[in-house]
Amino acid sequence: MGSGASKPPEKGSAAWKPDDEDSRRIEKARRGDQDAQDWFFTTLNTLAAHGQVNQVRDLISKWEKCIRLQGAREATVAAAGAGHAEALQALLDLGVKPYIGRDDPEVNPLIAAIKNRHWDCILLLVPRALKYNFSTGLLQDGMQEFVVAGDLDMIDTLVTKHGIPGNGKLLCSALLQGPADKAQTMLHTLAESAKSFNAVSTIPAEPGKLGWEEFAPVHAACLTTKVASVHTFLEFIIGKGADLSLWGKRLSVKTSYAKRLPLHYAAENKTMKADTVMMVARAYPKALFEPVNGVPGRALPCQCSKHNPETQQALEKLMYEYICEACDGMKAAADLFRLMRLAIEFEVVRTIPTEDLPRGKVTALVSPLILKVRENLHGSAEVNFAGEAAAFAAANPRVDLGRETENKVQVKSINTMGEVLQSEFWELLRLVSRADKGADCSELLSPQELEELLSQQISARLRWAAEACASGKDSVADGLTTSDAVRYALFVAAGLISASKNQRGGGEGDEELPSGTARLASVAAGVPGENLETLVAWYCQELQLPTGWNLLDLLKQGLEGGDGGLSDIVFSAGDIVIKRALPADHPQFEWLKGLFEKTFLGIYTRDRKGESVPKSLEVHEVEQVFNCGSWGEYARRRGSVLQDMAKGGASWVGELKTDSSTHGEAPDWHVTKADHGANEHWLYHGTSLAGEAGITEGDFRLNLAGSNAGTLYGNGVYLAEAVSKSDEYTTPQSNGLRSMLICLSTLGRVNYNDQKRPDGDELAASCKGGGFHSILGDREKIRGTYREIVVFDENQVYPAYICRYKRVT
Incomplete structure (x- = not known):
């Protein structure tokens, strides 16, 4: 928005009337003069911000077509932000159409009104x-x-x-944050109008509260x-299709114990009646049969209810x-491995005496089934x-990660994939991961078996995929x-690393857990490495x-149990995502510290929303x-941008x-022959x-562009x-650290812009078929602040490093 008139009129002051000079400026603005238009919209914004309704109407009447331009939309933001509902109504009546559907604080008055709680404007x-x-x-x-607040009216x-x-989020707030005596009424009002009960949200932790x-x-x-x-509310939302397989996480709780299913929460809720828990x-x-955090060996729901023996035994009976x-009803080998795991889980946790079990120990029920299929178990590798x-x-x-908005693109773990694939191999993985976690599998199968x-199952899958690579088909x-065969085989290998890392131990203060799933990785490391090398090279x-x-070395390091800074391995749309922590003395850690020092300018802009500028930024983790x-x-x-640039054309060039x-x-590591030609920075x-x-486990999403910063130069x-x-656009974590992504960016042919009120749609169009690949908005020249760079294809940006830092004040 504009910088504002030097002497803005205040509400209730003498009416502002344009003099001859103002009339000439208005005429120039109508003819397209940029400086005159900047003055016009600065004046309009000032009048709207001070609630000068008549003057707003009068000024617009002198240039009626101004209502189509961004400056007029900015006036609705000024009026809404200041709480002047009459001025906002006048702008709307005159035909100004604010971008209510755009996540952009520059042009969306709803953001300004909600931020300042101006409900007359909001309505x-x-x-x-x-x-x-x-x-x-x-x-x-x-x-x-x-x-x-419990404001029922x-x-x-x-x-x-x-x-x-x-x-x-509103329903969660009513249940957890609102006044207890008004919660039931709020639930009724909100639930009757809600469209879905499965959308997840985050409620930030408050001082002294989770x-x-x-x-x-x-x-x-x-x-x-x-x-x-x-009970009545739960019955209602379950009837409406509430998904009880969703994991929820408590903030400010040790990570190792933070994730629970609804049944975990119900079982450990000391005020909840047994019949509600059983529902x-x-x-x-x-x-x-799901442990807390999804980690074998942690508490099952029946153990979460040990404070109430009635509920605990009721849950155990349901398990039985x-x-x-x-x-x-067992029909296949996959069912057998699953039954073995469930039987072992039950025998480890049950408090019901054996004589009270109608059919005896469940392991005794499963053992005869094993004998029936034992001969086929070792041939199951040829599935x-x-x-x-x-x-x-x-x-x-495999989809474009930044443009796919459906739920089908998910980060998958080895545990969740077991439910998707429904094969004996994946049930075997879960069974082995339970071994050495306080569960004795030997009653059913020996550890060696x-x-x-x-080992047989892993080797067979890697060999099968390697043969597919060698075929050239x-x-x-x-x-x-x-490609899908290779992705699946690598998921098997990398998934074992992920499972092992997630279950080797807990967070600070946790007991060191027995390394049951470390066995998974060690077994995978023991299979012939040639097939893995073939798969990684092809991939x-x-x-x-x-x-x-050095992807192969990273995978081998993980399989062999070496740490090497590997902090996480997940899968995004079926592709591998690895994160590796860099030590403080690493050359690239030092490089990033130097970048932070060199590029910290300490300039205030309104995007800080009133916060003071810190003295510096201190890097803690990379x-x-x-x-x-x-x-x-x-x-x-990057390759297609390089081809475009080979055709020539004018572009901004600079450091x-x-x-x-x-x-x-x-x-x-990223440097190729195409590096400098594609204008990478x-x-x-x-x-x-x-x-x-x-972003790092998926990609940048253009549909979320501007959610923190606005879209002055278009939706990019x-x-x-x-x-x-x-x-300016970071938010602190509970430990005070903030997140900064260091991105390798292909800028290609740059469209330089130094306009005070740029046309974002026009600039975006110049990069969507107009011959350019990025925008450089020079606000440093115009306002004395910063230069900003915008790209309109999220694939031109690769988030290569995560820097976690603190503000030094």
């Missing part, structure tokens, strides 16, 4: 806002203060009169101690009935691997590509992975990101502040903890050459 925008999911979400966020007005529906992440209403209902009739258990009985029914790989590919289709089976079977060539990544799928997209896009550092050594992108994970990915600029 004017509701009819427009409900057309857009994003703006509906903003209204729901604004309603949260009334839920926490306002909640009823907003839901009933204005049609703002309840959502998961927060909740990835929580759905069913988690909150199972956890709450405020609502006496929570939750019967709605999703698989949860009976479930296993008995499964034994009676239809193509079927498993096809199921894997269906669950993890388990290892032999596992693009497909393995109908509907299954060689690296397909995705054009940098040789400097992780290098090896996102194979995201890099493949980046490499392909950026991140082109050199004062310390360490800049990384060169290292740039910053500030984000939140959730954004850090979402915003980057900075100054770390102090990107710092």
